[in-house]
Amino acid sequence: MSRYERWNALLELLAEQGRLEVEEAAEALQVSAATIRRDLDQLARQQMVTRTRGGAVAHHVSYDLPLRYKTARHADAKQRIAAAVAGLVSPGEVVGLNGGTTTTEVARALAVRTDLTERPESGAGQGLTVVTNALNIANELTVRPQVKIVVTGGVARPQSYELIGPLAGLLLGELTLDVTVLGVDALDVVHGATAHHEGEAGVNRLLADRARRVVVAADSSKLGQRAFARICGVEAIETLVTDAGAGEDVTRAFTEAGLQVITV
Template sequence: MSRYERWNALLELLAEQGKLEVEEAAEALDVSAATIRRDLDQLARQQMVTRTRGGAVAHNVSYDLPLRYKTARNADAKQRIGAAVAGLIAPGEVVGLNGGTTTTEVARALAVRPDLAERPENGPGRLLTIVTNALNIANELTVRPQVKIVLTGGVARPQSYELIGPLAGLVLNELTLDVTVLGVDALDAEHGATAHHEGEASVNRLLAERARRVVVAADSSKLGHRAFARICGLDRVATLVTDEGVSEELAAAFTEAGVQVIAV
């Protein structure tokens, strides 16, 4: 288990229990107590936990963990999903991308797709336009000469690197998109796509509304659940790209709702 995987596991244990003892955490993660103490000290320096004698208590930790601690979750599945979604994008399209670990993998897959790898010397211009509210995605793709990056503007949210608020809406209301790729916190046949944070959900909803088609990129752990704030109903979603862990029952429910399900 890597350091970031341990940190992620510790934060999730704290989110569930509120407090954690060093020996308890060491046994749960099968590492030494000294390793746990160092991990908790590092997390305390980042103001993610509050250290106590013999352990730590939750400090601003909830189910909505910062993006940098989510990257280890289902990494292989997210890379496969990212590659599959990238394959659905045609050169020349205007693509909306919200923030998240899965959409970041979509962006990376688009950046290395052979037919989008280099802009033709005498071609019509950039082969792809990405409209995003995710600072990390913009940062990764800005150096790609074949990609035009449009940032929505807004106030940066540290947990997800997403820009939220009315400034994002001012930009998005002036644009039209061919396809929006949404990363979600949950997707349910009855409640549709949802997010933990209402500000993110609001911008994500606009990204979906401005697009001709919407693709949801979500690993199977997000399916069959709902989060706090609604993004959009399934009537807005054309395609769901997920991993092979999706149950037949859930896949059938999404298909019955008119969503194409692609499991990779």
């Protein structure tokens, strides 16, 4: 287990329990107590936990892990999902991407599809246009001159690198998108696509509203769950791309709700 995987596991344990003892964490992660103490000290310096004598207590943001700590979670599944999502995009389309580890993988998968990114023979226009409120996605794709990047504007949220707030809506109201790919915190047949943070949900909703079709890219751990703020109902979603870990009952429920479900 790498350092970042341990940090992620510690934050998840704290989110579930609120308080964690060093010996308890060492047993759960099968590492030494000294390693756990160093990890908790590092997380405390980054203001992710509050250190206590013999352990740590959850910081107020620990339920919502910053993007850099989420990258190790379900990494293989997210890469397979991303490749499948990229395969749904046609040359010349305008793609909306919100923030998150899965949509970051989608951006990378799109960027390496030469049929999407090469310029037309006429030399006019762009092979691929991406509209995003995610600073990390914009940063990665900006170095690729064959991809046109449009950033929404707004106030940066450090936990997810997403731009939120009314400024994002001012731009999105002037654009039309072919497809929006949404990463979500949870997806449920009844409650739809949801996010932990209401500001992110608001901008994500606008990205969905401005698109002709909406694709949700979500690993199986997100399915059948719900989070605090609603993005959109399942009726607004055309396609769900998830991993093979999703149970048959779960995927059947989405299919019966009218979604095309692709498992990878």
